[in-house]
Amino acid sequence: MAPRPRWWHTLMESRRQACVAIDFYNRSGDKRSYLDFVVHMHLAWQNLLHADFSRRGVNFYYRDARGHYAKGKDGQRRSWELRHCLKEEFGDSDPVRANVEFFIGLRNKIEHRFEAALLVATAAHTHALVINFEAELAARFGQEHSLADELRFPVFVQSFTPAGMEEQRKLRRGITAAARTYITTFEGALDQSVRDDERFVYRIQLSPMKGSTSEADLAVTFVREEELSEEDLARIRGEAKTGTVVIAEKLRDVALKDEMLPAQAAQAIAAQLPFKFNQTHFTGMRKAHGVRPEIGEPPEKTDRRYCIYSAPHRHYLYTPAYIKRCVSELDTLIKFRSVFGKDPEPREDDTSTSGLS
Structure with missing residues (x-):
């Protein structure tokens, strides 16, 4: 059996760290x-x-001014820290990036004796952090690497009683001034659409279910917001304001001004490469990445980091983050060859591909 690639071992460590957390x-x-x-x-x-x-x-x-690899005190190459990785992979207004950056800054605000209060105050952010991680894990490496078989839904007691809920409120009011200021300042700097996105804060509503069960039943049921009536939504949103929770996954079918149709996306990628890139190349890339469903498959399978479905026009549009991803995977001769299995053709405005390796 061939040895596992290095990235596989890094991925396994990522899963392990998440389970420990x-x-x-x-x-x-x-x-x-x-x-x-x-x-x-x-x-x-x-x-x-x-x-x-x-x-x-x-x-x-990282590289230094001379192009050499920068090294740390231990003599090892310095890899990108998490904040830099997020900037490379997600746009400035991406809720997933905002959520992770929220915890990067929060880390230095945590004091042991106030941990319980901070935990209650940031519970919705915490849920989003874990759910986003699971989504990215499955989207990038496949469902076989999901944490679903590793985790179990925790059992709660305190917060399900009136006395327990009041205790939770008291804890929330007990966070330090520095932590409260950090949370208020961080969220205040975000666009309202990011603050309201379930990928930044993920609130849930838990209701006991009565009646007989079958082997197919789960203890927890997730409800999609688009499947609820206006009356249900009004009731749930009202309950959410009391701090008890809410939310559901919904399809983002509104195309924003920065997204591009396939032909535009292909042109945007081509403009940043030193050799020819066309619509056929683009179609091959998006199929390999699986950023959108194929004909006959539901739009819900769209990878919202890289592609958005416009329901009124029945179009798939591609995000700047996807353009950036494609360019990063094709910007050298070696990379292009590894993706398409052959050398690229020179651009019409440049008949040489020298120096591209």
Whole structure:
């Protein structure tokens, strides 16, 4: 059996760090550690992105002014830290990036004696952090690497009683002034659409289900917002304001001004490459990446980081993040050859491909 590639081992470490983080979060009493959760989720995200960079052939090491690899005190090459990785992979207004950056800054605001209060105050952010990680993990490496078989839904007691809810409110009011200021300032700098996005804060509503069960039943049911009536939405949103929770996944079918049709996307990529790139190349790339469903498949399968479905026009549009991803995977002769299995053709305005390796 052939040895595993280096990126695979980095990916396994990413999954391990995420499981350790969630274990710290779900522990009861003094065994719980919010700081350890944040630290290990930081490592999980960083390893996840490093694994994907390595798999795609992206050089994620810093270089000095002379072009040499920058090295740390231990003599090893300095790889991109998490904040730099996020800038490379996500747009400035991406809710996933905002959520992870929220915890990067929060890490230094956590004091042990106030951990319980901060945990309650940022519960919705925490849910989003883990759910986003799982989504990115499956989208980049496939469902076979999902954490679904590793995790279990935790059992709660305190917060389900009136007294328990009041205790949670008291804890929330007990966070430090520095942490409260950080949260308020960070969220205040975000666009309203990002603050309201479930990928930044993920609130859930838990309701006990009565009646007989079958083997197919799960203890937890997730409801899509678009499947609810206006009356249901009004009721749930009203409950959410009390702090009890809410939300559901919904299809983002509104095309924004920065998204591009396939032909425009191909042209945008071609403009940044030193050799010819056309619509056929683009179609091959998006099929290999699986950023949108094929004909006959539901639009819900669209990878919203890179593609948006416009329901009124029945078009798929591609994001600037996808343009950037394609360019990063094709900007040298070696990369182009590894993707398409042959050398690129020279651009019409440049008959030479020398120096592209």
